[in-house]
Amino acid sequence: MDNICTRILASAWRGVWAVDWENRFIFFNKGMEDTSGLRSEDLIGKDLMLLLPDQKIMDEVHFRELFHKAKETLTQVHYSLLPIITTQGELKEQSGQLLPLLDEKGAYSGMIGTVEHTSTKKISAALGEHTLAENKLDAIYRNSPVVAFLWKPLTGWPVVFVSENISRFGYHAEEFTSGKLLYSDIVCPEDLSGLNSDVADFEQHGQIYFTKEYRIVTRSGKIRWVTERSMLARDEKGEPSYYQGIIIDITHLKEIDNALKESEKKYRLIFENSPLGIFNFDKDGTITYCNEKIIEILGIPKEKIIGFNMNSSLKDEEMKAAFREVLSLRMGHFEGKYVSQGNGKKVFIKVDYSPNISDDGTLLGGVGIVEDIGERKIAEDKLRKYADELSKANKELESLDRMKNELLSNVSHELKTPLTSIKGYGDLLMEGDLGEMNYKQLKALKTIIRNTERLRRLIDSLLYVSMAEAETITYEFRKIDINDLIDNAVTDMAMPIAEKNIEVLHQVQEDLTQIEGDAEKLTDMLTNVLDNAIKFTPSGGKISIFAKKGGENIQISIQDNGIGIAADLLPFLFQKFYQIDPSMRRKYGGTGLGLFICKKIVDAHKGKIWVESEQRKGTTVHILLPTLQGDI
Structure with a gap:
C-alpha cells in the first residue's frame, strides 16, 4: 500500500487490517491493536484463519462465511456488532466492512477489514442472549449490498x-x-x-x-x-x-412500498365507492371502520356505527347468530328484515361476515358486507304473484284443453256414425245391390264415396291427435306381415290412385321377416304417406313402394315423382299442423296432421321415419321398423 492510503486507512476507521490473497496479514493499524490487544509485529505474515481461535470470536462461523462471501463475490460485505473476546478477557462488540482487493485484471488479491464502531463490555451470563439478539437484528441487514x-x-x-x-x-x-x-x-x-x-x-x-x-x-x-x-x-x-x-x-x-400504497389507494377507492355497505370489526366484534354506503342503507350516523359491538349489542338474534360464526373462524350469512336500533328504520338486507385470520390461526377481526335487497324483495314478490297467476291461468288452460279434447273426441265419434252409414249405402249402390245405375250416377257416387273416405281419414286424424294429447291411445301388438300392410294401404287409396291414373310399383323383398305391431295403426300410417304421395304427384305420375330387410330392421320406402320439398323445410315436416305453404292447402287440401301422426305411430313401434326430397324431382319417405326378436 502506498503511504497516502495507509495514512487514510490508519485514521479513517477505529481499526483497519489487511491480508493478501493467501490470507496473510500485511497491515494491522493501531486501532486494531487497541481493539484486539494484539500487536502488529506479532501478526504480519500470519494466516488470519489460523488466528481466529486465539481471538475468541464468538461468531466464528459467521465471520468465516462473511469473509468467504466477500472473497467469492468480490463485493463489500458489512458486519454489525461482531463480538470478540480479547486477550485481556474483555468483550468487544464491533461493526465494520470486509472490502475485497482486486489486481489489475480484476482478480482477488486480498482483503481489507475495517472496524467502524466498537464498545467494551464485561463478560456476563447474559452475554450469549444479548449477542444472539443483536445478531438476529442484524441478520436482515448484514448481507445487504452496500x-x-x-x-x-x-x-x-x-x-x-x-x-x-x-x-x-x-x-x-x-x-x-x-x-x-x-x-x-x-x-x-x-x-x-x-x-x-x-x-x-x-x-x-x-x-x-x-x-x-x-x-x-x-x-x-x-x-x-x-x-x-x-x-x-x-x-x-x-x-x-x-x-x-x-x-x-x-x-x-x-417499489414495494409504492405498490402497497397504490394497492391501498385502489382498495380505499373500491371501499368508499362500493355499491355495498362495508365495515371492519376487531376480534371482539367492535366496528372499527365503515364506508358511506352502509350509512345510507341503515340510515344511522357514522359515529353511532363506529364503536358498535355486534357481539354484545345486536338485538336481532338471527343476525347475531350469523356474526358469531366469525368467532368460530367461519363465514356467517344473514338475510331478512332488519330493524335499525338507531332509528327504527326497517330494511331488507343481506349481510355476509368473513373472518380475518392470522398465520397462526387466531382471529384478528373480520369484515362485513351489507346489501340492500329491498328492491329485490319487491321484485321477488311481484314475480311470485305473477307465477301464481300464470299457474292459475295454466290450470284454466289445461281444463279448457281437456274440454276441447273431450269435445273433439265426442264430435269425432258422432261424425263417424253417419259416415259409416253413408259409406255402407254407397258401397251397396256401387255393387248394384239396390238396382242398376247409369254412368253419370256411378260417377257421382264415386265422388261421394271418395269424399266420404277422405272425411273419415280426417276425423280419424283429429281423433288420434285428441287421444294422443289425452294419452289414451292404446296399441294392440301382434305378428304381422309387411306385404299385408302395404296391400291394405294401396287398397284403401285405390280410388284416388285410379282417378289420377298413377302407376304404383311394388319392389318388396321376398320372405320378409314379420314384425310385431298394431296392424290398423301401421296401415293408417302407410295410408297417410301414400295419400301425401298421391296428392303431390301429377296425373299419370309414378309411385314406387320398396320394402327390404336391413340388419334387425325392415325398411319401407315410398317414392314419388311429384313437386318435391325444399331441403331447408324438411326438419319441420313432422310438426303438428305444419304445411309447407298456405297456398298448397288451397290447391291440394290437407290439415298438416298426416306426417305428425305417422311419426307418433312409428315412434310407438320404436322405429324411425325420415324424408328425402328434391324440388321438381320428387320425395321419398323412409320408415324403419324393428323385426321380431329371434327371427332369422
Missing part, C-alpha cells in the same frame, strides 16, 4: 475512498478518488438541494450520525433510491473533518 464511502465535508463532497461495489451503479471507484466525479454528481438533481440543506443542518447541530433517503442517478441514467447512513468525524476544534458511511440500494423496497 457501498462504503469516505468523503470530505466540502462543496460537492469530494470522495477519499469508495468501495469497489460502486460498480453496481455503473461507476468505478477511481473516478471518485481521482476527483473526476464528486459524490454530488450522482445525486438526483431534484434531491440535491434538499440533501445539501439537511447535511448543513446536521453539521450545524453537532450531531454524529446522519441518515437520509434520496435518489441517485446510475451511469446508464436510471434512478435508484438509496438510504445513507454516515458518521461525521470532527477535528479537535469540533469542525466537520470527514464523513464515513455507507449507502444501501433500497429501490426494490421503495
